[in-house]
Amino acid sequence: MSSQTSFPKQRTPGQMLRALRGNWGALPRLLLLFWQSGRKEVMFLLVVSLATGVAPVVQLVFLRHLIDSALSFINGQERLSMVLVWLVLLLLAYIAGIFLLQTEHWIGFGVQELLKARIQERLLKNAGQLPLGQFESAAYYDQLERAQKGVDNQIFSTLAFMVQTPATFFSIVSLLFYVALGSPLFPCLLLIGTLLPLTMIIRHHKQRYLAERKLTSDERRLNYFEEMLRTRPAAAELRLFHIQEHFLQLRRHIFNGLRDHRLQQERKLVVTSIIGDVGQTLTLGLTLFGVVALMAAGSFSLGAYATYFNAVIQFQQFLFTFLLDIATIDRDMHYIQDIFEYLDLVQSSQPPNGNRKAQQTPNVPAIQFEQVSFSYPGTEHPVLRNLNLRIQAGERIALIGENGAGKSTLAKLLLGLYQPTEGRILVNGKDLRELDFTSWRTQCAMVFQSFMRYQVTTRENIGFGDLRQLTHEPAIRSAALKSGADEMIQRLPQQYETPLGKAYDENGQDLSGGQWQKLALARAYLRNAAVLVLDEPTAALDARAEVEVYRQFRDVSHGKSALLISHRLGSARLADRIIVLENGHIVEEGTHSELLTHDGLYAAMFKIQAHWYQ
Ligand SMILES: Nc1ncnc2c1ncn2[C@@H]1O[C@H](COP(=O)(O)OP(=O)(O)OP(=O)(O)O)[C@@H](O)[C@H]1O
Ligand SMILES: [Mg+2]
Known part of the structure; x- marks a missing residue:
């Protein structure tokens, strides 16, 4: 179950551009959705994110001044009050940083919840609009599974990264000036050291995604066996025919295949990370050596020296985080694309004749x-x-x-x-x-051969036949009388308000097959349809x-x-x-x-x- 996909080693700039666009094509739509989820919140988030990003460099500047003014005070060239001013400013900058970080977290969470509601609803609405034919193929369920996974796992992590990435970017830019003060070579060196692991990780992500895509149907089959083993519908047959062990074996076989595949992918990631991180550490070492050389030449104040090491290390860390965020967003874009592909299904599967008219045929x-x-x-x-x-x-x-x-x-x-x-x-x-x-x-009204047993109240089970009459007791009762369901409903503990099914309500009542069928009939009768x-x-x-x-x-x-x-x-x-x-x-x-x-x-x-x- 390994990834069979191989990637061309050398790509022309055109190919690279197309690949990048293909991957990131979903970004504008995602950003639009993000924006539409809550404009005010998104704006506020950006402002807070910018302030959070600039905070580290402000803190470094204040620290540098604090150290320098403390030294001047020791040498008698500065008043104590000046030292205290820098100290207070530094503390305020730290406290502001804490507040900003938490505010960013809080607003980001709120925006995520807004987006979650919006996208999940669109997904469900789409599923409800699809022509029935779509539900006939395994490929559809694979696509749905991938889209749902994208919504469950990826979209919010993408957003979290998108929220934090501007802050990281602002930190990098502000620290860049600080670090470049020593030598413009330093940031270049650190950038080269960080780009190496990045390209390796991006490559790994893509291979992983493509391999996982192939495994969607295995995962669904795994879920199927698990569902059969732990829920009620199959429970009786499983026990009677002793099928549990057989299902467990089938499940184990699929699970082991998936596990082997994931272990293999994880091993590749570990190797990639080690190579990348070691390379990156070596370039950091080289840069720090350069800083020591600069210090030996002796042109900085002590405060600048003390903070400069810090700045270099922070710069490298922010740079790495930033590029890793980009790599992660790049990875997530595959999954986000799956969501949009699913959302586009409705449009692409509409019947060719698009100008259907809302026409009331005669009675x-x-x-x-x-x-x-x-x-x-x-x-x-x-x-x-x-x-x-x-x-x-x-x-x-x-x-x-x-x-x-x-x-x-x-x-x-x-x-x-x-x-x-x-x-x-x-x-x-x-x-x-x-x-x-x-x-x-x-x-039209229809009783389907495989009718539904809705896990809601008796009244609702009938009322779904015509939502306008959902709470219209006499109409519901009249439909139940016609289908022969009323007699049975009267014997239920809460009659028409009895919750049905035991899965979601402790007091739920289960009905016999025939009793359910009478409800389905009443549902059809409630809608006084011409057909x-x-x-x-x-x-x-x-x-x-x-x-x-x-x-x-x-x-x-x-x-x-x-x-x-x-x-x-x-x-x-x-x-x-x-x-x-x-x-x-x-x-x-x-x-x-x-x-x-x-x-x-x-x-x-x-x-x-x-x-x-x-
Ligand atoms: N969703 C489906 N996808 C593919 N084939 C289907 C699907 N549903 C039914 N069929 C096939 O269509 C044929 C007719 O099925 P249909 O359900 O219309 O039969 P029916 O006359 O209602 O039978 P029954 O008396 O068993 O209800 C069957 O051969 C069945 O295998
Ligand atoms: Mg039939």
């Missing part, structure tokens, strides 16, 4: 599938093939077919969650792609509840364009028309009796089910 729409073919993103396999289907306004359709026939897929296409690969879907004659998805979806889609709405319900749900479905779907997907063929009789799907296309359609007469797939499936009840 109950007619829907037409015209030669629709569809493959899930990243796959070649067509799930729907040349499908033609017209659902009249107010018509109830039952969609029947074996597992994998494409029923749920058809429903998701109808909602505009995916786009047909070929053909089109018309809503009252208008291409769905030209309609504003948000307004189209507000006209109603139920995908296997009774799969988890007992016989009595099932009959009740279908009885209610007749009423609820009255006058709506409705699609009922079910394996319980008895329920299909409720529909005006039955459509039979096989391998992604329609093989039969008609009423229950027509299809029985036709004696095709539907009749065969119906007879198998009927057989059990005889």
Whole structure:
């Protein structure tokens, strides 16, 4: 798992410029975000940072004067009061330095929190806007993982460095003048000594980033096994089938691979640091030797001598810190770029037709599938093939077919969650792609086959169906009555205000599969939508509840364009028309009796089910 990446040793200036720009391209956007997070705070931070940066040299100047005036006082050339003035000034400069440093820390922290809120929200908002197709590929999850890592680990350290770097820079510039007083050669020597480790570190960072990038999917897989081992969803199966040890082994294998890789990277860093630091120390030694030589020539005051060593050492330290900050920001820029790449996903993955109109279609729409073919993103396999289907306004359709026939897929296409690969879907004659998805979806309600079990209250679980009615008790209750959930809710300790799920609330209640399904149904019923889609709405319900749900479905779907997907063929009789799907296309359609007469797939499936009840 080592880094396979090799870097060209010699690069032309053009290549170097492009590489630098590529790496730092995200900086202006980051700075803009930083600025937008809080203008006043950022300005204040810069001012404080500047003052913090100049503080060390002011302190050195005061110290030098203190030493010189103390010596003059001993020789009787100066009054004591003058010595005390320099002493007080020096103390004040130190105290101001302390205040400045802490103020910088405090404001920097505040700005970071502002930025954190802003960027995290943008990330989540983006995830919420992405077309569903994005969630189909491992590459997307790798990208998300990298962006999240960038937000969690890098962005704030980058900012911390960006906040402290101007201060360090100001210290360097002010100390530069001081050090150059001895000889302009000294700063040059120290600079050369510091540049060497810097270039080595930058090179190391880049190799490390590229290698880590390749390991993102391994890391995600590691997280998956860990999650399975420590959370509830898999707990029962893991115990029953004794899979824990097997999962532990899989996890260990991935972990060891990652660990070997990291150790290797760390070893490289240690070697790089030793070489760089030794080189740097040697140049410092050389410079100090030069300072001693200057002293021997004897042109400085004692105060200047005493502080000059200090200045040289401080200058070198600040220089090293500064260049290391730059190297660290350079490293972080790779990760920051990952964040922006993720943020840009929404724009790049919008469907080509950008001028969709927010159009309210007439109350109950007619829907037409015209030669629709569809493959899930990243796959070649067509799930729907040349499908033609017209659902009249107010018509109830039952969609029947074996597992994998494409029923749920058809429903998701109808909602505009995916786009047909070929053909089109018309809503009252208008291409769905030209309609504003948000307004189209507000006209639709659906119970998904894999519906959600939200870990919030019962009321909210239903209220999410129509947020405008989230706190409207009678509407929520009425939806629950229709889905058969009310009876069960009344038996809960806090009825509609009962928190559900145990993961986030000690008093949380868990429900049975069927009870959750009734809530999902109520959620769909709350939204009094013109298009109603139920995908296997009774799969988890007992016989009595099932009959009740279908009885209610007749009423609820009255006058709506409705699609009922079910394996319980008895329920299909409720529909005006039955459509039979096989391998992604329609093989039969008609009423229950027509299809029985036709004696095709539907009749065969119906007879198998009927057989059990005889
Ligand atoms: N997200 C996905 N990515 C890739 N292929 C998918 C995805 N979801 C479903 N498929 C494939 O599409 C085909 C149709 O799936 P779909 O869920 O539409 O079937 P279905 O008729 O609803 O079946 P079931 O009765 O089991 O619910 C299946 O072969 C399945 O493997
Ligand atoms: Mg399905």
